Amino acid sequence: MASKDKRKMGMYIHVPFCIKKCGYCDFFSVPIVSSDMLERYTACAVAEIKQQRAELPDVEIATIYIGGGTPSLLTGSQLEQIIQSVQQEFMVKGDVEITIEANPATLDKTKILDIINAGVNRISLGVQSFSDDDLKVLTRIHSARKALDVIEFMHASRLKNFNIDLIYGVPGQSIDRWMESLKTAVECKPEHISTYLLQLEDNTPMGTSVASGKVFLLNEDTEYLMYNRTIDFLRENGFEHYEISNFCRPGFACRHNLIYWQAEEYIGIGPGAVSFVNRCRFVNEPLIKEYLVSIEAGRERPIKVLEKMSRADLASDAIILGLRLCQGIDLEHFKNRFNIDIIKQYGRNIAPCLERGLLECENGHLKLTKEGYFLSNEVLCRFIT
Ligand SMILES: C[S@@+](CC[C@H](N)C(=O)[O-])C[C@H]1O[C@@H](n2cnc3c(N)ncnc32)[C@H](O)[C@@H]1O
Ligand code: SF4
Incomplete structure (x- = not known):
């Protein structure tokens, strides 16, 4: 391939x-x-x-x-x-x-x-x-x-x-x-x-x-x-x-x-490592002895599923993670990836953050302001589904 x-x-x-x-x-x-x-x-x-x-x-x-x-x-x-x-x-x-x-x-x-x-x-x-x-x-x-x-x-x-x-x-x-x-x-x-x-x-x-x-x-x-x-x-x-x-x-x-x-996929190796694959977040159990014994015996390591995400969950996650980046979220790109218009869907939730100057919309990007970085948790919780 x-x-x-x-x-x-x-x-x-x-x-x-x-x-x-x-x-x-x-x-x-x-x-x-x-x-x-x-x-x-x-x-x-x-x-x-x-x-x-x-x-x-x-x-x-x-x-x-x-x-x-x-x-x-x-x-x-x-x-x-x-x-x-x-x-x-x-x-x-x-x-x-x-x-x-x-x-x-x-x-x-x-x-x-x-x-x-x-x-x-x-x-x-x-x-x-x-x-x-x-x-x-x-x-x-x-x-x-x-x-x-x-x-x-x-x-x-x-x-x-x-x-x-x-x-x-x-x-x-x-x-x-x-x-x-x-x-x-x-x-x-x-x-x-x-x-x-x-x-x-x-x-x-x-x-x-x-x-x-x-x-x-x-x-x-x-x-x-x-x-x-x-x-x-x-x-x-x-x-x-x-x-x-x-x-x-x-x-x-x-x-x-x-x-x-950017809410992309990753593989986690070793006890305690988290993976995100096929919209599923799972963790190799943080148990060192059990991990070693299982793998040495040729078995799979013990894992625990943390979250199986719907497309909507993934979109909400992608907003929460993406807003951590100073360039913010490219609204057009986001719409193409998730078929979601962020401003339409979350407009009401985020209006107070826009008014308080914690969030801003600039050149087609939604982003935190300098003020918003420090208070990011207050803003990000508005996108939790
Ligand atoms: C997993 S540690 C790896 C680095 C290496 N173990 C060390 O400490 O030298 C990654 C980083 O997380 C940060 N960190 C760990 N616990 C923290 C805490 N309670 N608050 C803020 N930063 C923390 C530290 O800056 C640390 O360097
Ligand atoms: S306990 Fe270990 S991982 Fe945590 S900060 Fe200290 S050296 Fe790094």
């Missing part, structure tokens, strides 16, 4: 291991206890890729995203086995974007080279902050100096594309301290910067500390100022603001995440 006839999808590979859990994080991952576990995981991920290929023979992979957890715990050889198995089993686009999420504590000069030699062409580095005070509050296992050293090694390597993840709204963080971190990030010359507002998750040590009054979150006005100054500062420094929390140098938007925001 010619490449143009294939169904294009992204592939997400979830590596559910970290050195130590950070106090704020609710992502599915467990502290790694032995390197044998990574060997078993790798063999099972490779086997699952084969299984999924049998289920989806006509798919071309456009992006590979190895996330976690901390996938940079895998050795170069383990990463290579996983990437090669995707390339052997599936047709893969020639210019495929292959991202790995990495914790600075797991990288040094040699490891960066191993990662690149394994086929990775984009590193997403979880820096979180360039202030050691913030890093302490976040219970990160590395210093700001370590992150800077790793970034220097990445520049000295042949890697051409890296992202820095930052978190703002950290308890005790001032606006100035946040802006200092952001300035340092820009000075590191990444192609991409993600800035996430700290999400307080109830079932985390930080959630417990806040609930018991030991730790205080910043107030919303401060968070709002931080976000607004972030947008202005990064734009002034040559970054395009292309999604609520994401900024890039021209041409360096994360292609894998664009697949999510």
